[in-house]
Amino acid sequence: MPTSATPVTHLFVYGTLLNASKVPMAQYLRQRSQRIGTGCFPGRLYNLGAYPGAVYDGQADGFVYGELYTFSASTASELFNALDAYEGDEYTRAVVPVQTENGFVGCWTYLFTQPTGDWPVIASGRYFG
Numbered sequence: 001m002p003t004s005a006t007p008v009t010h011l012f013v014y015g016t017l018l019n020a021s022k023v024p025m026a027q028y029l030r031q032r033s034q035r036i037g038t039g040c041f042p043g044r045l046y047n048l049g050a051y052p053g054a055v056y057d058g059q060a061d062g063f064v065y066g067e068l069y070t071f072s073a074s075t076a077s078e079l080f081n082a083l084d085a086y087e088g089d090e091y092t093r094a095v096v097p098v099q100t101e102n103g104f105v106g107c108w109t110y111l112f113t114q115p116t117g118d119w120p121v122i123a124s125g126r127y128f129g
Helices: 022-033 071-089
Strands: 009-013 033-045 052-056 063-070 090-102 103-112
Touching: 009 033, 009 090, 022 071, 033 103, 052 090, 063 103, 071 090, 071 103
Parallel strands: 009 103
Antiparallel strands: 009 063, 033 052, 033 063, 033 090, 052 103, 090 103
């Protein structure tokens, strides 16, 4: 994991921001970052209707699968201002350890912060929109 002095310049996405998405914010992300591969973290992915919500849980049996992007430290502020507004109050941005084919990478991701009791779990951990 990065130290507090090392800026995190990776983003893990698992829903409407995936590379295949037609959502305008996904296009915005693609224009300001570079997709570098796939990964997963332990947790649960919930079907919230038009989009998913992920909960990180290091003790979970399941995984949330998605894509990793990298961006320059100089574009982080602009990028996160836009993404934070897009994700809204239902999510919080946090750094989680994402497992990749080359080991673990500390990545920013958006975690769902609302009660999950009424939402169905996406058992595969993959969102297909």
